[in-house]
Every structure is written in C-alpha cells, then in structure tokens.
Amino acid sequence: MTTINGLRLPAIEAPAATVVRAPVRAAPSIFHERWWLDIATQGNWKLAVVKQNDEIIGEMPYATQRTGLWRISRLPPLTRTLGPVIKPVTGSVARQLHHRLDVTGRLIEQLPDCDSFFQVLDPRVDDALAFALHGFTVSARYTFRIGAQTAADEAWEHLASKTRNVIRSASRELTVVPDLAPDEFIAFYRANLAARSRTNAYGDEVMRDLVNAFVERKAGTLLGAYGKGRKLVAAVGLVWDHQAMYYLLSSRAQDAHCGSISLLLWTGVGRALERKLTFDFDGFSNPSTFSFLNGFGATLTQRLGVERHGTGYLLARTLKRWLSPARVFVPNL
Template sequence: MTTINDRTLPVLEAPAATSTPVPVRAAPSIFHERWWLDIATQGDWKLAVVKQDDEVIGEMPYAMQRTRLWRVSHLPPLTRTLGPVIKSVTGSEARQLHHELDVTGKLIEQLPDCDSFFQVLDPRIDDALAFALHGFTVTARYTFRIDRNTTADEAWKRLNSKTRNVIRSASRELTVVPDIAPAEFIAFYEANLAARSRTNAYGDVVMRDLVNAFVERKAGMLLGAFGQGGKLVAAVGLVWDHQAMYYLLSSRAQDAHSGSISLLLWTGIGRALERKLTFDFDGFSSPSTFSFLNGFGATLTQRLGVERHGTVYLLMRTLKRKIAPGRVFAPNL
C-alpha cells in the first residue's frame, strides 16, 4: 500500500467486472458496447459486419450525423476510440496479416458514403494499413497509459516531483470519497460550467444518461474530493472494460486545491492496478493537458486516427482554419 507523508490513501472497492462480451469481440473496449453507443449516439449508429459460414468474424460500429450542410460519421460524444474488431486466426504472421486486411477491407466497404468520416482506433490496433490502402488518411494520436503489471510503489516513483508534491498537499486537505451519486456529480459539473459561462460540449442529456448507465452497470465510478465542511470541490468519472480503466470526465470548483484532480487520478490509478487493469489517461487535446498528464510518469502510447473527407468538406474546413486558427493539437488526440 502506498502512503503519502505516512498517510494511507483511501481504499475504494475494486470495480466490478463488466458484462461478458460477444465472442467475436475478442478485444472490445467499453466504447464498443451496444448500450454505450445507443446512449452516446441516441440510437443513431450502425454496425458493419463480416461473416464466414454464418459466423461473425469482424465488426465495426460507426455513428451517423446530419448537419445543415454535411453528412458525417465521427466519434460520438465521450466515445474516445472505436475501430474494427476482428476474430483472430492461427498460423503464420503473413496469414494473420492477410486475414486482417481482408476482413477490414470488407468492413470498410460497408461504411457510409459521407462528407466526412473520422475515428480514432483502439490503442490495441497497431496498424491501419487496410484503411490506407482504401484511401483513408492515417494519422498518429496519443494517450498516456500505465501498464496493468505496474505496482503502486513503482507508479508512485514514476511521478515527477511536482505531481507527487501536489498530491501530498491535496491529501492533507481533502477527503476522497468513492461512489458519489450520479445526480451529485452532474449537478456539480453543471454548476462549474455555469460559473465559467460555458456549455456542456458533450450534450447535457448524453452525458447524464451515460454517467447514470455506467454507474448502474458497474462499468464505472465517480470519485469526489471533499474539503472543509464536507463541500465537494472536485470530481472525476472513470470507466472500465476487461482490460483498461479510462479517465473520462473531471470537474473542479474554481477555488479547489490545485492538486485535487491529481489526487483523484492517483486514487483511480491505485484502484486500476489493484484490479490488474491498465490505466488510460484517454488522450489530450492541448499542450497544457499534455504537460499535466505527463507528470504522472505514464507511457506515451500511440493511437491511430483514420479519416476520409470529401473535396468540398476539406475546402470548407481549410478556409475555416485560416479564418480562425485552432489549437496546436487536434481534438481527440
């Protein structure tokens, strides 16, 4: 058990196992789950399927959305990765490659004809050759991960000194409470958005329904940090599948301790490692977030992005970026 200034970190219950996946989905993430996609897309998603002798050997979910000008298939809200899931075959490396290219190609042929298609692939997919061969642009995206076989002591030693110090400081002032109620988390999240004059980028209904669903299904938990007087000052939402725990959501009051989110993440890391789950910080979308997450000493891990856009869509996007230049890092890194 790791201690901070001789104080033992709060012990949380280990996350319950998720439901047994469909056999073909040998390595699905929580984001591939049917219930997740139903909520995240509000039912507007489809599944490309490849069968062999009436057996499903490959599948790939995708969402559809119609805007005023475009028909697009992008990642749904709060859905970090998707991509194909293919039943593996035995044999030589060449046979496996041929199988993956063949099945993925047949899945790609079923994808919709739209103005813009974009997905980030699960990090366990280490190549996107089939997509490149079918005219998609393949790009490198990144996340940080702590391997499931890491011990808590090893993880603590890998933190940089600044991160360790803010966690120590926060642990002296805050109490971490597991399993805060979804209603409390959502009210806290919305209040912090209002205080900053911001709206919910994920959509109020989608976020509320997903939070309620992953807590009810025991596929996630909500951790809260409470300060003086029992006031909630920071909270994070973590979700998991059979191989990884993902940092999905967080919110903090403007006057919260600067280490409040770091303390909650460290607590989540401990629970993931106890469960023998990889902890996935789930990407970053800005240099400041990269710097913050880099302090946890995790391994930088590549995730591949695949995209294909129509000519007019690309032209309009280029013009928009010239008029209003974006951030250095692209969304969904």
C-alpha cells in the same frame, strides 16, 4: 482501504465480470458496448459486420449525422476510441496480416458514403494499413497509460516530483470518497460550467444518461474530493472494461486545491493496478494537458486516427479557415 506511500486510498468496487457481453468479439473496449453506443448516439449508430460460416469474425460500429449540407461520421460524445474489432487467427505473421486486411477491408466497404469520416482506433489496434489502402489518411494521436502489471510503489516513483508534492498536499486537506452519487456529480459538473460561463460540450442529456448507465452497470465509478465543511471541490468519472480503466470526466471548483484532480487520478491509478487493469489517462489536445498528464510518469502510447473527406467538404473547410478572423494553431495530437 489501501495505503501507498503513506496515502490512504478508498476502495472502489471491482469491475463486474459481465461488462463485456459478447464472446464472439475480440476483447472490445467499453466504448464498443451496445448500451454505451445507444446512449452516446441516442440510438443513431450502425454496425458493419463480417461473418464466416455464420460466425462473426469482425465488427465496426459507426455513427452518422447530418450537419448542414454534410453527412459526417465522428466519434460520439464521451466515446474515446472505436474502430474494428477482429477475431484473431493463428498461424504465420503473413496469414494474420492477410486476415486483418481482408476482414477490415470488408468492414470498410460497408461504411456509409460520408462527406467526412473520422475515428480514433483503440490502442490495441497497432496498424491501420487496411484503411490506408482504402484511401483513408492515417495519423497518430496519443494517450498516456500505466501498464496493468506495474506495482503501485513503482508507479509512485515514476511520478514527477511536482506531481507527488501536490498529491501529498491535497491528501492532507481533502477527503476522497468513492461512489459519488450520479445526481451529485452532474449537479456539481453543471455548476462549475455555469461559474465559467461554459456549456456542456458532450450534451447535458447524453452525459447524464451515460453517467447513470456506467454506475448502474458497475462499469465505472465517480470519485469526489471533499474539503472543509464536507464541501465537494473536485470530482472525476472513471470507466473500465476487462483491459483498462479510463479517465473519462473531471470537474473542479474554481477555488479547489490545485492538486485535487491529481489526487483523484492517483486514487484511480491505485485501484486500477490493484485489479491488474491498465490505467488510461485519455488523450490530450493541447500542451497544458500534455504537461499535466506527463507528470504522472505514464507511458506515451500511440492511438491511430483514420479519416476520409470528400472534395467538397475539404474545400469548404479550407475556405472557412481562411475566412476566420482569428486562426489559431492547434497541434495535431
């Protein structure tokens, strides 16, 4: 049990040393793992590979599906980022750039001919020049991250005062329990969706199988917040690799304490920093989520998006937007 600024945080098991299995790959994220992609795509993914002297020096996974008339490639459910993984070389800056451009270009040439292709690249990929040179549109997305070397007390001081207050308040009313059973988490998630008359955007089967897989492989954990009568009122799912811990899933009861998710995320931050992992709050797509995550005082971090669309697909999408009875502006985050 760890205490930070008077808050007692339950222990979470350390990431297993075997989470990343392929030493030939240059520190891929958990979302690049074969088992993750097998489940998230239900086996419908392929891998572009570049070799040199029988050694793999570059990889890029991608998923494809048929939607009506269109063949599209998107990020699979619950897969936050993908993109190329390239074995680095030493030498001058120019040599390293040439290597990245060459290997990435050869990976791009292996991608299927899609009507629409889109991926968000891992934050460690800091340029998408090769994609731009091959006709892709490159755009900026964002996430919030707390660096692995940040001290817990420092992270606490960086919280907005409102966020600190709701965490303190929630900690007085709720008990945080690590290692929530997958079945309990999934049943809770489904019940909260039903209470709001919503369906699972990730797909019930895919989410269930991924949750069971990352818990079984010790590549993630489920945290629960319990209120009076040991009632589960909020839960989050966290996954990790050797570089970072990621906020993946969350759910809360409609009558839960307003700080229940904040308390669970702060618990995750503490555990990540104990193990010298970066904590990634995941991206955001609307102002309210931005405002909530911004309260944690994390560093705004750019993630590059790469996309390419066929003329027919673009025309159909534009026509659909104009014919839609209600057009709502959503910022490109």
